[in-house]
Amino acid sequence: MNNVFLLLGxxxxxxxxxxxxxxxxxxxxxxxxxxxxxVYETQSWGRENEPxxxxxxxxxxxxxxxxxxxxxxxxxxxQLGRKRFEKWGSRLIDIDILFFNNDIIEQDNLxxxxxxxxxxxxxxxxxxxxxxxxxxxVLNKTIVALKNELNDDLVVKKL
Numbered sequence: 001m002n003n004v005f006l007l008l009g010x011x012x013x014x015x016x017x018x019x020x021x022x023x024x025x026x027x028x029x030x031x032x033x034x035x036x037x038x039v040y041e042t043q044s045w046g047r048e049n050e051p052x053x054x055x056x057x058x059x060x061x062x063x064x065x066x067x068x069x070x071x072x073x074x075x076x077x078x079q080l081g082r083k084r085f086e087k088w089g090s091r092l093i094d095i096d097i098l099f100f101n102n103d104i105i106e107q108d109n110l111x112x113x114x115x116x117x118x119x120x121x122x123x124x125x126x127x128x129x130x131x132x133x134x135x136x137x138v139l140n141k142t143i144v145a146l147k148n149e150l151n152d153d154l155v156v157k158k159l
Contacts, residue, residue, distance in 0.1 A: 001061045004030070004069055005098040005131070007114070007123055008056045011044060012092045015054040018080060022093050023058060025076040030069055031062030037126035043154040045122060050090050054159075057098070057126040066100040070110050073097070098127065102137040113138055121152040 010018040019039060027033045037057045044050035062069060073095040080093045098114045105112040113136060117123045124147040132144040
């Protein structure tokens with residue numbers, strides 16, 4: 001079985017409901033959801049004039065390879081109404097693969113670990129809640145260490 005860490009985000013519509021629907025669909029289409037962080041409200045990253053996000057990190061166990069997981073989460077985003085208009089634009093739902101086991105994957109359509117996670121408080125706060133001692137396979141630092149080194153000063157509030 002493969003362990004996958006996923007970051008969920010929503011800043012449009014019924015944000016909490018969309019996160020729950022995403023988790024339900026991940027459980028049905030990807031694999032058993034084994035952990036869920038609290039939900040965090042976060043200022044928009046990259047575009048400060050956008051509505052605040054709700055973010056959550058979950059882990060799931062799956063028999064699927066990473067590329068298949070990517071295809072499934074993109075399909076789930078579509079099912080929940082995601083439309084891709086602009087980079088870092090507002091969205092009903094966003095699902096990112098943060099880690100897949102301890103694998104390092106660099107392909108045209110998929111980079112694991114997520115290349116920006118160590119720079120983003122909205123990712124590291126919920127990740128540190130459920131996996132503080134998980135070791136980043138490229139940076140060789142725990143999630144808590146990465147969180148403590150952050151320069152990101154966006155407000156991230158646990159709900």
